[in-house]
Amino acid sequence: MENSSGSTNNSNSSWVIVTIVFLVAIAIIGYFYQSTSPEPEPVSVVAAPVEPAEVEVAIEPLPEVLTPVEYVEPEAQAIEEPTEVVPEVPLPTLDQSDSWIREKLPTITWRNELLKLIVDDDMVRRFVVFTDNFAKGNVAYQHSILVKPTTKFTAQVVEEDGQATIQWDENVTKRFSLYVDLLRTIDSDLLVQWYVELKPLIDQAYAELGYPDENFTEVLHEAITRVLDMEIPKESLALVRPSVMYKYKDQDIEQLSDADKLLLRIGKDNLLVIKSVLLEINEKLARTRE
Incomplete structure (x- = not known):
């Protein structure tokens, strides 16, 4: 409907303009003719009618009428909002990085009371040394980024077929529950960003x-x-105690690396949670390398 109405209005406007131009042209031609023709002499009246002489008037062609150009309103240009320039905070030196991390730590978890489990001294070096050792199957306790559990490991004696066996006490895995809670509540996106x-x-x-x-x-x-x-x-692990330290009765398990045996001590339920969180972190780390 809008296009049809627009075409009609344009046609009407064009016709009005053509008509006006035509009338002005006729007036100009008439004025030009009257000003250049000699005045007629008086003629005496006779009985017989006198035929007027035919006069040819050369009519100049009308000037070409220009089609009016439709006015198009210029498009409004979007005004770009000035972007706020956030100054980059320079990275501290390795020796001064602890204060940088301490300042950011409260933002990584909503359980800030669990941050006391983190050793906040020489954290970058601790993280690197512990991770390097763990990847090779070793446990560098002195370089751990977490404090040691206060609850000590205990085992329980179980009677089976008249024989006493030492088995793993699943209750001792509760000493790792706070560490698992800390890992569970960490913002993995922010953690990868920090890395x-x-x-x-x-x-x-x-x-x-x-x-x-x-x-x-x-x-x-x-x-x-x-x-x-x-x-x-799947089954409880049997232990032996040939000396002060407990050992696994199954030699295949006893031959595992210290890192793997640490994972066993964490307990099945805790290990499942840790696997779930680390799987998510590992996937996000992989995307940073793409």
Whole structure:
């Protein structure tokens, strides 16, 4: 409907303009003719009618009428809002990175009371050394980024077929529950972001261990894979105590690496939660390498 109405209005407007131009042209021609023709002499009246002489008037062609150009309102240009420039905060040195991390730690979990489980001294180096050892199957307790549990390991004596056997006490796995809660409540997106931001310092700490040309992310991936690949025993684990320290009765289990045996001590339920969280973190780390 709008297009049809628009065409009619344009046609009417054009016709009015043509008519006006035509009338003005006729008036100009008439004025020009009257001003250049000689005045007629008086003529005496005779009985016989006198035929007037035919006069040819050369009519000049009308000037070409220009089609009116439809006015198109210029498009309004969007005014770009000035973007706020956020100044980049320079990364601290490796020796001064603890204060940078301490300031950010409360934002990574809503369970801030659990942050007391984190050793906040030389954190980048601790993380690198512990992860490198864990990926190789070792446990560097002195470089752990978490404080040690206050509850000690205990076992229970079980009578079977008249024989006393020492078995794993599943209740002792509760001493790891707070650590699992901390991991469960951590913002994994923010954690991966921190890792990317701190990567230059992490590489520097890894170079101090004698690996200047290796990518630490591959080591972190190996450590996470070790956890994800750990099989959870279906039965309770029997123990022996030939000396002060407990050992696994099953030699295949006893021959496992210290890192794998640490995962067994964490307990089945805790390990399932840890696997779930680390799987998510591992996938997000993989995307940062694409």
